[in-house]
Amino acid sequence: MSLVTLTTLPMLCFANTPMDASGKARQGQGAVTTVTGPAGSIMPVGYAESVAAFAYVWGWPLVNMHNRQQVFTKVPKQLLLAGVMPAAPINHLTMLTDYVSPQMRDVAHPNQDVVYGFGILDLAKSPVIVQVPNFKNRFWTMMVEDQRTDSLAQLGSMHGTQSGFYMIVGPDWQGDKPAGVTNIFRSSTNLAVVAPRVFMQDTPEDRIAVQEPIAQIAVYPFADFDGTMKSTDWKSLPHVPDPNAGKTAGEKAWVKPETFFTDAQLGAVLKEVPPLAGEEALYQQFGELLKQAKAHPEIQQAITKVAQDVEKNVLPDLFRLENIGKRIAHGWAKPMNNGRFGTDYLTRLEVAKSNIFTNDYLETNYLYQYNDQNGQRINGNYEYTLTFAKGQTPPVVKNGFWSLTMYDHNHFFHQNEINRYSVGTKNKSLKYNADGSLTIYIQNQCPSGDKVSNWLPAPKDDIAMTIRAYAPAEALLNNTWQPPAVVKVE
Structure with missing residues (x-):
């Protein structure tokens, strides 16, 4: 069987071995086939709407994460947004010093059992160091997730994690473990989040006792690593007004259907987040959808309406x-x-x-x-x-x-x-x-x-x-x- 290379089309190649009824390979019939992607065919609006509906539910969490990172790129220093939400520059972290406030509306469904911290990473800029203090017998965990919100590190008391320095690297980082670093965790995406949770009993005494370990929780770029424990007085952080505070009883809107099907939203995600095994064809379909929408205003209008409809009628359930x-x-x-x-x-x-x-x-x-x-x-x-x-x-x-x-x-x-x-x-x-x-x-x-x-x-x-x-x-x-x-x- 001859192969024709179609250089103008996206494609996937895979081994295709025919099977008989029993599931055994038919000898001598194995071949490599070329599976081509979208060929730029005329796309009817109805077809575009069908693809768009799935693209919206697939991409919503990833666009959510993208937009959170975009907001944090504007954070000038470690601070408390509206006095309640920990915020920090990219590749840094800010800790609270008590339970989260009832006024916080940045992340839904918080708890009041732990002292939270939060930071957003861009590992394309630099690997980061996660500094872990000695928590003694106190429960703690350090959630680290990629842009898909999948966990990528095991850091916490239940894992037996020792005090020290740990490194988070992006998908393309190469190198040896630096001296003084206990372990390296790799993210599948350059965007990642870190959210410590440190258990605190609801007593005045434990509110005092928890301050010592949380003062030594830190996240910072690898260039700042010198092997010594850094300490921060989190209670001294500035409280910065939030122009969006009080505007919603629910979580802030991190995804806007009106702009979802654009190069700056779904298009950015398709570039930022590598496809999982088997997702390559999805990426091709979604990429073609954006291409057709840019060329045809009627498609752009139709799929934007789809995004609005899914947000209104599907996501509430x-x-x-x-x-x-x-x-x-x-x-x-x-x-x-x-x-x-x-x-x-x-x-x-x-x-x-x-x-x-x-x-x-x-x-x-x-x-x-x-x-x-x-x-x-x-x-x-x-x-x-x-x-x-x-x-x-x-x-x-x-x-x-x-x-x-x-x-x-x-x-x-x-x-x-x-x-x-x-x-x-x-x-x-x-x-x-x-x-x-x-x-x-x-x-x-x-x-x-x-x-x-x-x-x-x-x-x-x-x-x-x-x-x-x-x-x-x-x-x-x-x-x-x-x-x-x-x-x-x-």
Whole structure:
């Protein structure tokens, strides 16, 4: 069989070995075939719309990450945006010093069990050093994810990570491990994010104690590495006004459908993010779509309308936490591959839309709830209980922790009179029942008597709740442990 090289068309080459009915290769018939890509044929608007719909759900998380990085390129120094969101120049990091504020609207679905930090990387500019202090017996994890929001590093107490210096490099970096660097982690994309989480008990004493280790958390370009531990007084950072603060009750809009199908958005992602195995043809189709849209205004107009329609009519269902992952006991939903999505485009988009920057599945399990035991949407105008049987709180390994967090219908905190947004391991005042069980009281009004210590305040509206288990035990990972029902009080 002769091969014709079509130099004007994108193409994929692969070994094509014919098989017989039993699956065995037919001898002597193996050949290399050329699979060509789009040939620039006339593209009807209807076809363009079909391709565009999938391109939007495929590319939404990646464009989201691209746009976050673009914002951070304008950050001049380490600071707190609107006093609540840690921001830093590219290839650096900023830490909070307490739980995240209820006013923060940059990242949906935060928790109030850890002290967060955040930084965005451009590894094409430089590898970066991640400085890890001595956390002693405190739980911590350092989430590092690529542009696809897939985890790429194992840094944390559950991994036995020692104090020292670790390096994050991009896909094209070559070289030997520098002296003084403990380990190197490679990102599949030059864009990456780093988000430390350091457990803090809800006590005045631990708010003081946690400051020492978090002061030595750092991320910086490799050129600044000298082998010595750097320290930062995070409490001294400037608070910079956010012109977008208070404009939305939900997360800031990081993806705009009106500009999605442009070279600056989807086109940039196709260049920034290398295709996974088997995605080459997708990239060709999406690239041809953008090319045809630039040449034909009617196509550009049509696919922009598709983006707007998908954003309005498809993504709201993907935003709902109850639709993420698999349904387990009592209406709880649980993703089984957070931080390791690969080509699971559905779950990646669901998580990116509803609660981006989840930890790797082995590091944190997330269980989401929208409904009571009767399948009715939970709402703060009613009262509920959640009771863990004796010894049946979410199982975690040594130094791990669990929590139950309350959210409004936008997946953010709603201000309440006692400033409590989660309960769990961090709360030393929880009271157990006589039989050893633990009951959480979920309601808007303060309960009577000794129930206050177990009260999880709820806004008077539709609500959502999440169980988190940091350093989940095997019973959680294999789903033999099941969460209890949310019971409506009649």
